[in-house]
Amino acid sequence: MVYKIQGDFNDDNFEKIITKLAQKCIFIYVIDTMYVSLKSIDYLDGGDAFIKSVFKPVKSFLITKINEKNILKEDFVTGNWCKDQFVRLEKQLYEKNEQDKLKATWQAMDKMEEELEKIKLQKDFERKEDN
Amino acid sequence: MADEVKRKRGRPKKVDTPTPIANEEKEQTIMSANKPTYQEIKEGVGTVKSVPQNITLDAIQARWRNVFGKYATLGFDSIMEKWSTSNNPYLSNPFIQNERVKKISSPALKVGKDTLQDAMSNPLAHESTLRSFSMYLYYNNFIYQTLIRLNRDTPMYNYYYYPLYDVDKKEDIKKESALIDKALKEFDVKLTLKTMASQVYQEGKCSYLTRLSFNKDKVNYFHPQKLDSEQIKVVGFGTKQQFIISFNMVIFLDPAYDTKLYPKFIQDTWDEMNKLGIISTDKKGKLKLNPKANLPANHMLEFDSNGKYMYWVRLPQDMCYTFYSDGSHPNVFPDTIGLFNDLNDLDDYRWLQGNLLSKGVNSVLTAEVPLVKDPKAGGDSTAISPDTVLGFQDFFAQNISANIFPFFAPFTKFDLHTLENQPESMNIIYSRIRDLIATSGNSALLPITDKPSIASVKAAESIQASKNDYLTRQFETYLNHVINESLGLKYKWHVSLWGDIFYWRDDAKMMKDFIANGGMTGLLPRLLSANDQTLEDYKGAKLYLDILEIELDNKNPNEEANPVGRPKLNDNDIENDNTGTSNDLGNNVSEIKLSANTNIRYCCKCHSELQDHEDILCDNCLEEAYNERLSDT
Numbered sequence: 001m002v003y004k005i006q007g008d009f010n011d012d013n014f015e016k017i018i019t020k021l022a023q024k025c026i027f028i029y030v031i032d033t034m035y036v037s038l039k040s041i042d043y044l045d046g047g048d049a050f051i052k053s054v055f056k057p058v059k060s061f062l063i064t065k066i067n068e069k070n071i072l073k074e075d076f077v078t079g080n081w082c083k084d085q086f087v088r089l090e091k092q093l094y095e096k097n098e099q100d101k102l103k104a105t106w107q108a109m110d111k112m113e114e115e116l117e118k119i120k121l122q123k124d125f126e127r128k129e130d131n
Numbered sequence: 132m133a134d135e136v137k138r139k140r141g142r143p144k145k146v147d148t149p150t151p152i153a154n155e156e157k158e159q160t161i162m163s164a165n166k167p168t169y170q171e172i173k174e175g176v177g178t179v180k181s182v183p184q185n186i187t188l189d190a191i192q193a194r195w196r197n198v199f200g201k202y203a204t205l206g207f208d209s210i211m212e213k214w215s216t217s218n219n220p221y222l223s224n225p226f227i228q229n230e231r232v233k234k235i236s237s238p239a240l241k242v243g244k245d246t247l248q249d250a251m252s253n254p255l256a257h258e259s260t261l262r263s264f265s266m267y268l269y270y271n272n273f274i275y276q277t278l279i280r281l282n283r284d285t286p287m288y289n290y291y292y293y294p295l296y297d298v299d300k301k302e303d304i305k306k307e308s309a310l311i312d313k314a315l316k317e318f319d320v321k322l323t324l325k326t327m328a329s330q331v332y333q334e335g336k337c338s339y340l341t342r343l344s345f346n347k348d349k350v351n352y353f354h355p356q357k358l359d360s361e362q363i364k365v366v367g368f369g370t371k372q373q374f375i376i377s378f379n380m381v382i383f384l385d386p387a388y389d390t391k392l393y394p395k396f397i398q399d400t401w402d403e404m405n406k407l408g409i410i411s412t413d414k415k416g417k418l419k420l421n422p423k424a425n426l427p428a429n430h431m432l433e434f435d436s437n438g439k440y441m442y443w444v445r446l447p448q449d450m451c452y453t454f455y456s457d458g459s460h461p462n463v464f465p466d467t468i469g470l471f472n473d474l475n476d477l478d479d480y481r482w483l484q485g486n487l488l489s490k491g492v493n494s495v496l497t498a499e500v501p502l503v504k505d506p507k508a509g510g511d512s513t514a515i516s517p518d519t520v521l522g523f524q525d526f527f528a529q530n531i532s533a534n535i536f537p538f539f540a541p542f543t544k545f546d547l548h549t550l551e552n553q554p555e556s557m558n559i560i561y562s563r564i565r566d567l568i569a570t571s572g573n574s575a576l577l578p579i580t581d582k583p584s585i586a587s588v589k590a591a592e593s594i595q596a597s598k599n600d601y602l603t604r605q606f607e608t609y610l611n612h613v614i615n616e617s618l619g620l621k622y623k624w625h626v627s628l629w630g631d632i633f634y635w636r637d638d639a640k641m642m643k644d645f646i647a648n649g650g651m652t653g654l655l656p657r658l659l660s661a662n663d664q665t666l667e668d669y670k671g672a673k674l675y676l677d678i679l680e681i682e683l684d685n686k687n688p689n690e691e692a693n694p695v696g697r698p699k700l701n702d703n704d705i706e707n708d709n710t711g712t713s714n715d716l717g718n719n720v721s722e723i724k725l726s727a728n729t730n731i732r733y734c735c736k737c738h739s740e741l742q743d744h745e746d747i748l749c750d751n752c753l754e755e756a757y758n759e760r761l762s763d764t
Binding site for chain 2: 099102103105106108110111112113115116119120
């Protein structure tokens with residue numbers, strides 16, 4: 001979710017790279033190192049491929065995924081930035097899962113109401129026929 | 132439906148009442164235009180609802196309040212029951228659904244020798260065990276699987292159809308022919324019937340529900356749905372088919388099952404059970420069976436040996452078809468149980484062979500443990516303690532893998548006994564398999580030793596084809612029944628299944644001759660079916676050629692100008708062992724004989740036949756000539 005990209009960014013395409021990167025990511029740049037985080041948890045699938053494709057024009061680069069172990073190696077400022085990104089994305093993930101559960105409940109209630117409506121209609125119909 | 136519409140004066144129009152089970156989604160004719168029927172209202176209910184983007188917990192709670200208010204008259208039980216079926220996570224859980232799907236066949240189970248003997252001695256009381264063992268063998272024993280698959284692969288299930296009796300209106304026949312063609316193609320006759328045949332031979336008898344849906348001239352689906360083997364029971368003999376079965380409805384208490392996966396009859400039966408209070412919902416929304424409720428006709432409740440309920444409902448003959456490898460008895464186990472003992476023993480032979488191969492026991496070393504000087508009865512008088520003897524024994528056993536191993540021990544009278552003839556362990560399992568296949572009566576079709584005689588192969592082919600035809604005839608009856616009873620056809624049609632891998636070429640050749648020479652054009656559908664075509668296919672293919680403006684040259688390029696002599700027999704047509712031998716050797720054609728005659732050369736001196744490498748003189752004469760020349764010089 002959060003990537004550390006080290007490489008030689010002195011390239012004419014750098015502006016293009018940043019423009020493309022900004023579509024799905026937010027980032028900070030610290031002396032030949034770029035810290036990139038996904039804008040939204042929706043981009044999680046295919047995130048790795050996207051980052052790789054964006055940095056393809058750069059001659060040589062190294063992508064490291066920041067995780068709970070190697071985040072301690074970062075300095076105070078970048079480490080804090082990465083931590084904030086983790087918290088932000090985790091919150092998004094939690095919200096998404098909650099929303100999925102609520103949606104499933106909502107859909108199940110749709111089905112249930114449909115079935116109950118049928119029974120109700122049948123009973124109403126039978127009552128009218130009797131009258 | 133008549134109750135639902137407003138009655139009009141006069142005699143009502145004749146309307147064909149649709150078979151309710153056969154076509155599950157057939158559009159029903161509505162006879163009143165003014166008053167909407169319940170059916171119409173019901174159709175309008177199931178519209179697709181969009182799900183809001185952001186749903187909050189409050190919104191869900193508010194909706195629940197609304198539901199309880201709106202449907203309070205239906206009762207809490209109804210709401211909870213519908214909630215439990217609507218919110219069924221098990222239906223989308225792949226692991227649970229996978230378990231459900233696996234239950235379609237009997238569970239594979241290896242049983243011990245004693246259990247198998249018990250089951251074999253009283254097969255009527257051990258149907259389930261025998262089916263399970265059959266499935267175990269099918270998965271684990273390749274020979275058994277091959278024997279079963281032989282029954283699957285022998286029939287060809289070529290099919291064709293034609294109208295019977297008073298056939299007059301062309302347009303109707305065209306329409307109905309196209310509909311039947313679509314239905315049979317949707318059924319995928321060859322593939323489906325082969326799969327079904329495999330299932331029937333695995334378990335002896337299998338029951339299927341017909342799932343058919345069509346609208347006017349379009350067939351949505353038509354396929355058989357197999358019922359779980361453990362959940363059905365043969366309960367009677369029918370008029371439309373051999374057996375009538377009952378189905379265990381208790382499986383729907385299992386959350387992995389849903390009546391929606393089954394035809395309308397099952398759904399209606401389940402609803403009836405709910406209405407009568409046979410099925411109720413507890414406070415937690417869990418379904419349970421009430422044994423004290425009054426049962427309708429054709430329903431039966433019983434306990435199994437584990438104390439579980441089984442609720443049997445008799446299925447209509449029109450809806451559920453039972454196919455059998457042997458219809459002379461109502462027991463549901465495969466015909467192959469006579470082989471079970473032999474197949475079970477096969478593992479023992481394999482173990483024996485494995486042991487003999489790994490250890491190579493062909494020599495035994497014996498020795499005596501020396502006694503003390505004055506041995507006395509009643510006590511241990513050996514000079515070496517039993518523990519030491521065991522220690523030496525283990526030490527020896529650990530080291531005998533080497534070719535020559537010196538063994539020293541304080542024993543006396545060492546003696547090495549060696550078996551003169553080491554058993555040929557490689558042949559043990561092979562011989563056993565050969566015997567087994569011979570026992571099954573398939574030694575001619577699955578030859579594993581010498582080449583069987585052609586006569587025996589021909590006999591075996593005929594027996595096998597006839598054996599499988601028994602099931603083919605059942606499939607034919609089934610298809611005829613469904614086509615004529617459920618598709619709403621005006622005319623009576625007949626679907627015919629034929630062909631087996633051994634003789635279909637002969638049949639096709641004979642039909643071709645009948646049509647070409649005798650003008651029996653009525654055989655054309657059958658001849659086309661031999662080439663995997665129906666009349667509809669043929670019509671389509673012919674039109675296709677016309678559209679592409681392709682014209683065929685009628686001259687047959689393979690036809691010889693003046694064929695001389697008897698034509699060569701096909702491999703399948705050879706019925707004589709001598710012809711078979713000459714065919715194998717390749718000297719049964721005139722060209723070879725002719726070339727052989729012209730190429731024979733003789734020695735100029737002794738007139739014996741020359742070999743390929745010899746020229747003018749044979750080797751013997753050449754050697755003699757060489758020796759003479761040497762002696763002359």
